[in-house]
Amino acid sequence: MFHWLEKNPFFFAVGVFLVIAYAGIVTVLPDFMESARPLKGTKPYTVLQLAGRHVYIKDSCNACHSQMIRPFKSETDRYGKYSMSGEYAYDRPFLWGSKRTGPDLMRVGNYRTTNWHEIHMYKPSSMVPGSIMPSYKHMFTNTADIETAYAEAYTVKSVFNVPYDEEDMPKLGTWEEAQKTAIAEAQLIVDDMKDPQVKEAFARGEIKEIVAIIAYLNSLQ
Amino acid sequence: MQSSNVINYDYTIAKYFAIATIVFGIIGMSVGVLIAFQMAFPELNNLAGEYGTFGRLRPLHTDAVAFGFTLSGIWATWYYVGQRVLKVSLAESPFLMFMAKLHFWLYIVGVAAVVVSLLMGITTSKEYAEFEWPIDIAIVLVWVIWGIGLFGLIGIRREKTLYISIWYYIAAFLGVAMLYLFNNMEVPTYFVAGMGKWYHSVSMYAGSNDAMVQWWYGHNAVAFVFTVPIIAMIYYFLPKESGQPVFSYKLSLLSFWGLMFVYLWAGGHHLLYSTVPDWVQTMGSLFSIILILPSWGSAINMLLTMKGEWGQIKENPLIKFYVLASTFYMLSTIEGPIQAIKSVNALAHFTDWIPGHVHDGTLGWVGFMIIGALFHMAPRMYKREIYSKKLIEIQFWIQTTGIVFYFTSMWIAGITQGMMWRATDQYGNLAYSFIDTVTVLHPYYTLRAVGGALYLLGVFMWAYNMYKTMTASKAIEFEPQNASPMAA
Amino acid sequence: MDMETIRELQAYGYAFFTVFLAVILYAYIYHLYKSEKNGRRDYEKYARMALDDEITDSPVEKIEPEYQEKDKEERLNELAK
Known part of the structure; x- marks a missing residue:
């Protein structure tokens, strides 16, 4: 045989x-x-945050930063509460990373501000002397792709029943409504920023990548 | 079909892929050396605006060496070894010849699309599966075409029993097909929402499930690209070059089935202490350790093949490459299981020890095996002797030094980093801020980059030697039975 | 089917197939050595396939119609044992 x-x-x-x-x-x-069950209070990303998440992926931030706090005291002391499965329920794809050249970012929104990110992204070593992170100046000039972010949110809502537009959940609505929401959300970030070009572009109705990625990073809590 | 005495093996496609191997090897490893230097000297990130940052180049490096250099090498050897151990020539079937050419050119188009899209930042973020859906479809197509060629050639073979190398090529084909399909299940958003970028897609799986599928894929992509087809190579090239039959053919068969069964379970070791179910983690850890058995089964079989013939290692630089390759295979298949033990993993995970481990396998095992295999093929494909034996010797020692620099520096860097992350002062507070654990690594990052540069230098020497062999070396009358002819 | 049942099936499936495959593996080892010992088949000769791989070399085992017939008989014999 x-x-x-x-x-x-x-x-x-x-x-x-x-x-x-x-x-x-x-x-x-x-x-x-068994679809992963979200924790109570875990919400899907808003369109602006999702656009920021796309920037995070586009520049492969996950090549150097993890989003996975392991249940050790040394990690919870440094980064906050250890990760729970349900917190990732709306992460498509997951962004746990496999290497910590830089620190974990799972809860970076708890201890960094818009202003800190703005300066840091432009020139990391000015905030963290000795940092080996590249500067991401192009995020200040590239425009964020809100349209694709909306398309993705719409897709996950209709295909995977992600609870947009439900009670206590982020609003998605039509493309026109989503645009308005994104601009209102971006306004809050831009108000906290200093860069005149980003502000100018925003006045013209353009949301730069830096605004979107800060919205995303601030949402990581 | 009957007049086999006038038929010759047709190496056209093997030659195409051999050249692709060299070109992609140079591209992928040059990018690798650049990003290694970027970690030591971050100013190097600013060479080409957004297209030159570490984040953009890192996936380009991994994919160019895995799916450019390694896959080309695998196919170069398949279109060479396949014909020979099945004793059938591609020239006997115009259909298979056509499929082989289609395979090559479609693959080249695919690789070009990958390079452009990764530089543009078009990626799904999943490691070794970064490509968006249009490229995924092209890859599946390339794979199906190879499959038709693979089973087609087997179908018209003269040798009834399949040699062990063929087993491994078949396994590589099946394994990658299964893994790739399941890991890249994604929904193109444009077709649902009717807006946004047409090539964008969203993963079918979310969170922990996505992670589990990704590492089931990621780990086994290593299995079926970096291990299985490379074993196929060594089972052919080492015996052929040395003139020694495999030490124990029975052991090779047993190791095959062992490897096939055990490898797929071990993916969980990438997710230890994460939020995937505990039993998946334990299973991953356990099977990683069992994996030592079939891995060492193959490696020891290779070393024992040289039993009583160790003199050859002095005489023949190609044997040096093969023997060192199997030694590095043993090293990385013992290192991997050690890292998969939960308590070791708690320290090693997320540190530079992991890339260190990967490069033990890729530089030492995969790289040396492919380089050695193409050197063996060159005189037979081009009917010329190898241009320079001396150059191979120098290349061997430069590259070996490079690998030693690489893994020693990464071992130290990884363990230092892991220990510093968890170090506490006398009051139980964390002793170091994160940036302390980065700046301390500077010398090791520099040493690693130098090691990588040495290896790359060796690759350039290989390319030069191969080029000279193709164009300027002395022609040979007939094909040598074993040891490859080379000019001093 | 609820998750509980799936988990249970999973556990049984795992246990059954692991034992099953282990048995097959040992049967295979037994087969390899047994068939060599009683002279039915020398597996080590297949190692020659890598060495004598000229297109003019004669195959270790040729593909021929009558050969396949013989093989079929042998298979039946093997099953009968």
Whole structure:
């Protein structure tokens, strides 16, 4: 029987496939059926925060920063409460990262301000002497893509039943409404910022990437 | 089909892929050296505006070496080894030849699209699966075409039993196909919402589930790109170059099934102390340790193949590459399980020890094996002897030094960082701020970058030697049975 | 099907297949050595496939119609044992 398998490529391939697929079937597959339950109080991202999250992904911030506080005293002392599964229920994709070249950002919104981020993103070493983080000046000139962020929010709402527009949850509404909400939200951030060009652009109706990513980072709590 | 005495093996496609291997190797590793220097000297991030920052280049480095250099190397050897151990020539089937060419060119288009999109910042953020859905579709297509070529060639073979290398190529094909499909399940947002960027998509899985699928993929992409097909190579090239049959063919078969079964369970070790279920973590940890058995089964089998023939290691630089490759395979397959033990992982996770471990495997095992394999193929493909033996010797020692610099500095850096993160003063407060743990690493980052640069230098020497072999070396009359001919 | 049942099935599936595959693996080891010992098949000869790989070399085992017939018989014999 064994030798027969070794000479019949088709059945051999089927055999190999069964053996390698088996681990996935047992460990990963069952959990697909159980969609991760959000913690009470965990909310999906607003459109502006989602646009900021896209900036975070675009520049691969997750290559150097984790968003996963492990349950050790040394980590909770440094970064805050350890992470819970439900807190990630609306994270598509997850951004846990695999390397901490820089510190964890899971709860960075609790201890950094808009103003701090603005200066830090422009020139990290001015806030943290010795920092090896690159400066992200282009975030001050690139415009955030609110449209794609809305498209994503709309998609997860209609395909995965993410509870936008429900009681106590962020409003999504139509594209026109979402734009208004995003601008109102951005206004609060821009008011706290100093950069004249970002303010000028905002007056013209453009939301720069830096505004969106700060909205996202502030939402990480 | 019957007149086999006038048919020759057709290496056209193997040559294409060999050149692609060299080109992508240079690109991917140059980017790697650049980002290594960026970590020591952050001003280097400003060379090309937003396109030159570490964040943009890091995925480009990993994907260019994994899916550019390594995949090309795998396919170069497949289109060479496949024909030979099945005893059938690609030239015998115009259809398979056409598929092979299509495979190559579609793949090149795919890689070009990857390079451009990653520089633009178009990424899904999932490690080693950063590509957005249009590229995913192209990759699936390339994979299916390779599959048709793979099973097609097996279908017209003269050798009844499949050699162990073929087993591993089949496994690589199946494994990557399964993993890639499931990890890249995503919904293109444009088609649902009718607005936004057309290439943008959102993952089907959220949070902890997404993490679990990603590391089931991420870990096993390592298995089926960096391990399985490389074992396929060593099972062919080491015996062929040395003239020694595999020490124990039975052991090679057993290790195969062991590896196939055990590898897939170990993905959980990337998620220790995270929010995925505890039993998944424990399972990942446990199976990582079991994984030593089949891994060492293959590696020891390779070393024992050289039993009584160790003199060759002095005479033949290619044997040096193969033997060191299997040694590094042993090193990284013992290092990995150690890091997967929960208490060790608590210290090592998120630190530089992890990239250190990865590079033990990729530089030492994958890189050396591919370099050695292409050197072996060159005289047979181009009917010329290798241009310079001396250059290979120098290259070998430069690259080995580079790897030693790399992993020693990363071991020290990783453990230093891990210890400093958890260090407390006498009152139980954290002893160091985060930036202290970054600045302390500067010398190690510098040393690592130098190590990487040495390895890259070796790659350039390899490229030069290969180029000269193709164009300017002395022609040979007939193909050598074993040891590759090389000019001093 | 609720999560509880799925988890239970998962546990049974895991336990059953692990035992099943372990048995297969040991049966395979037994098969490899047994068939070599009683001279039915020498697995080590397949290692020659990498060494004698010229297109003009004769295959370790040729693909021929009558050969396949013989193999089929052998398979039946093997099953009968």
